[in-house]
Amino acid sequence: MADVMVFLEQRNCRISTSGSEVVTVASSIASEIGGSVHVLVLGGPGTAENAAEFGQFGVVRIDIAEHAELSDYNPEGYARVIRDRVNQGDYAAVMLAATTLGKDLAPRVAALLDVPLATDVTGVRVEDGQVVIERPVYAGKALVELEIKATPALMSLRPNLFPACESPESAQVHMFRPDIDPGLWPVRVLERKTLAKSVLDVSDASTVVSGGRGMREPSNWRLLEQLRDALGPGAALGASRAVVDAGWRPHSEQVGQTGKTIAPKLYIAVGISGAIQHLAGMRTAQTIVAINDDADAPIFDIANYGIVGNLFEVIPRLVQEIEALRERS
């Protein structure tokens, strides 16, 4: 009887929310194969206090390594501790979230364990004892179904996709001292600069207002900022590559095949034509709105709702009406 291991990320001793999604998926896989879910958390002193809450997602064992040198992520250090831990159990699958950290870490773990890795998995099931996964390829233009013929089946799950469900178990917290030697970790962080707190990253936003070349010049982003602000604190700005390459907007805002892949509740494309590489980054948004003066722009093929018109007239009106709406409610 094999188990499923989930590696959970923490930042400042708080477990990140994508963790509960992974734990939920792991629980359903574990129950199919008759095993249980073990979670592994690496962090600085204080991490254990917050980890116990994961019992509510069906975890039976929480392994925690608290060590001052593990409070910040270190790829080499983390990968080795995970490898050692996996080798001590009998795991059919090892899962983590496909976040920036998860994507940095998972391939190293794969190489150390000598097992293949499936990245950004959007579906998992077990069929005749075989782990079968589904994941997007070609920037979401196709999906592939794969059988992983190695144990454990190692995978990172796409965040914000799987709903987290509660199924309470009384988790046993188990602390251990990892065998680490930070002096041997070759990657050292010299500096970390967090962008202004008020700026929500486009990947984390539930509403995204994206501007393209139709905006004409950088100073016109004032209009999109007004729209973002009217839409509330969950809204962020995005951009097409054309305006990023022109230097009008930072690369961190770029949505698309060579930018970010996002799935917000609401995506508003303003003056964006809808090139296939742009669609690759936002096609899974729940609701897409397009504002463009060209009725034939391909963005209208993917949009749920569109307004054909001059954005310089439509956006100010939109801002005004949303503000009026907020005042009334």
Place this chain on the structure above:
Amino acid sequence: MRVIVCLKRVPDTGTSIRIDISGSAIDFEGVKYIISPYDEYAIELGLRQRDASDDGELALVTLDDMSAQETLRKGLAMGADSAVLLTGDFDMDGLRTAKALAKEVESAEAELILFGIKAVDDDQQQVGPMVAALIGRPCVTGVLSFEILDGRAICCREVDSTTEVVEVDLPAVLTIAKGPHEPRLATLKNIMASKRKPLEVKAAALTESRVCVRGLFKPVSRPPGRIVGEGPDAVPELLRVLREEAKVI
């Protein structure tokens, strides 16, 4: 400074993807290939390092079939000095690809081995750090730009909304993201020169694949949308449908 860039050719990102009759592969008929965009950024940063040192040299490596020679020539035309084509098939088992590449680059004594952060066909984002782990070199992923200082690479990377400066001792593996340095275009002179640059072809050392493709599918298409109106007067109707139908504001 010896630099190696591992590159992969991928279908042009503007190509629409068709699934062939077997149902488990892409129909490659008529597909145009490009160097995976992030690999072009890797070549650009590699060329800058090569040019900054007197005895600089940049070699390209790819694992693919014979037709990838054309792709390697494009990289040579950007300015790379030599290329190696490891012939063999690759699949979704990225570790298998990594092992074949590791075997080649391990013996090459390069101070810098560069990868794209991901190949934009399979979007696996894994081969670079796997190669690094296999050959026991440190690896920094998602590097936007870097400089070399006293045997170390000082790298700038972005993690969510944080920018990080990290240093790593050489020899090191870096995976490159889209940063401030746009890939250069091939000049006519370099295109001519590329035809005479060494391109070695040898068989890849491949292990058995442990990832098996069951099938490929098209994602469910979105329900058809609609134009709610023209010009600013359509705004109230847009807000109504966003509230009442989509329930997103």
